[in-house]
Amino acid sequence: MKQAITTSIILGAIYCAPNPAQANSPFDCEKLLTKERTNTSETPEATEGLPQAATSTRDRGAGNRIGRLNKSSDRVLFAELRVAAVDGSVSYQLWSGGDTPLHTTTSISDLLEHIEARAKALNKTASHLDTSSLTPAQNDGLAAAMRIREQRRQRLTRIIARSHPAIDSPLFERGITFQFSDIRRADGSFKVEARLGTKSGEFRVTVSAKARAVLERFIAAVRKLLGQPRSQTMTFIDIINEARDITGADEKDLQMLLDGQFGHSEFVVNIIPLSVVKRPLG
């Protein structure tokens, strides 16, 4: 019997280039970047110099942002990664709105190369933007936004570089795991840590809590389909997260429970009664 599992991850604009074709809103992408930037502490200086209109989008919801991004595939690297597993083989699709995927592949290395190539193409578009009509403040804002994008490009490139030794096997066979942080930012995004062995890199995705749960179930199902025991690819953080999950407690109760269990331990040396060493944790 064929077993098919499909899920998708909604990805935010990891790369986003200004679209010169939109003459009335040359900062459309910068608005989005500003929105993300206000929720991170990476480059606070980058908010300076942006047009007032840019900051007015801060209160819009994350769903709105994703919807906007979906409408313009030429400005967005990708908005959605769909992953399907059929009888143990995995395929990946990059979507950015529309009826057809931007790219479909069964190879993770091909997927990553496509992402990289598309990112480079978008960067090239951005570098050819005519900035002659911009005010100095707008220019500063644009430069700041470009810096942020470059930081993101470098970050993803690092992740790709770390997980790129000619991988043709699916993500999970390589032991790459994704760790979602529990802290959801105001813009709806989560920080995600990709790990391969002891190496790791970080990026951010926008994913709803429901989608996140689906994703986690999907990953577990794929591992099962691939005949790979889940425990072999779990990091110690995965194990901790599973322990947190099995309690079934809400966050507040869980934290109290964990504080009680792991908040204090003592290591006692008793070679000489007077030389007691207490080593409280935390």
Place this chain on the structure above:
Amino acid sequence: MTHIIRPSEIAILFGIPTSEEGYLRATEENRTDFVRGFVLPKYKQEVTQPFKRTAEMMKTDGAIITQDVTKEYLVSTVASGRFSVVVFMSHWHDQMIDFGDGAAHFADVAQALHIKHTVLDLCICGPVELVSNFRRLAPSSGLIRYSRTDALPSLWMYFYAAVIRLLKTNRLTYIQAFEEVSSRFLKRTPTTEL
């Protein structure tokens, strides 16, 4: 205790039943205290299922897992010097410690134990009095780890599985790994640069 620990240097010994059969046997024999607080479905949820899940991980990583240990087995394992860390998960109540073959008085256990250059990690509910008696009755050069609260078996099984997985992938001392996993459970700033 200050050297890099590999999972194969760790023995996890269970004095409480970790299987359904063990639970039923202990309930029938009525010689130990821990199982008295549970009906079987609850015991499965809190002990046997987490054990099954985590024991597989710990064995895969190279740790030695032993169920239904007796007092003699605990004593000989600690004395053997084969393991740098011996984790003993059990229950103590009214001066008696639960073992696979019944309960034993803590003084008998303490006097029999010779903890030399070993970490004895006592995962036992609130064993403060037990530890102080261990120190009085069995002074040694070993290190004892304990906490002051009632230990939930399910969470601690996962805890040790995480410690062992961490030690498998990183060069850490036992205390470093212990603190790292504690910090991560509590979502504090990690103590170790991994």
